[in-house]
Amino acid sequence: MTATNHGLMGAVIAITLQKYPPLAITVSLLSHFLLDAFPHFGDGKMSLHSRRFYGILFTDMTLAVVSTLAVAWFWFEIALLVVGCAFLAASPDLMWLYYEYLKPKLKLGRLARFHSRIQWSQSPPGLMVEFIWFIVLFPTLIYIGAQF
Numbered sequence: 001m002t003a004t005n006h007g008l009m010g011a012v013i014a015i016t017l018q019k020y021p022p023l024a025i026t027v028s029l030l031s032h033f034l035l036d037a038f039p040h041f042g043d044g045k046m047s048l049h050s051r052r053f054y055g056i057l058f059t060d061m062t063l064a065v066v067s068t069l070a071v072a073w074f075w076f077e078i079a080l081l082v083v084g085c086a087f088l089a090a091s092p093d094l095m096w097l098y099y100e101y102l103k104p105k106l107k108l109g110r111l112a113r114f115h116s117r118i119q120w121s122q123s124p125p126g127l128m129v130e131f132i133w134f135i136v137l138f139p140t141l142i143y144i145g146a147q148f
């Protein structure tokens with residue numbers, strides 16, 4: 001799933017569990033693997049070294065940062081928790097940078113194999129799921145946050 005949607009999920013968890021920060025942090029990290037089990041965007045034919053991939057990555061990172069900061073702005077009193085949980089919710093995908101760019105010849109470790117296996121449905125049409133996820137989470141958080 002995109003970093004944007006992982007991050008927004010982390011923000012939802014931070015807001016929902018704001019009275020229990022250690023729990024919010026833990027659940028945010030674990031939420032990554034739950035979300036990855038849903039059908040989502042991906043293209044097995046696209047090289048992770050292609051211009052197209054870098055374009056998608058840049059767009060996703062920009063949207064992730066902007067949407068997280070927007071939510072944090074509307075939930076200002078717990079902004080640090082929102083940003084931290086958003087980062088943790090998206091962070092397991094950093095392992096792919098390690099395997100793809102730093103140690104490309106290294107065999108996947110146990111966690112990476114698990115992480116790869118749970119993503120049973122990654123396809124271009126999965127972008128629709130990502131879009132719906134974003135449309136439901138982002139405006140809802142902003143709307144609720146603006147009420148406080």
Ligand SMILES: [Zn+2]
Binds near residue numbers: 001032036092115
């Ligand atoms: Zn992942």
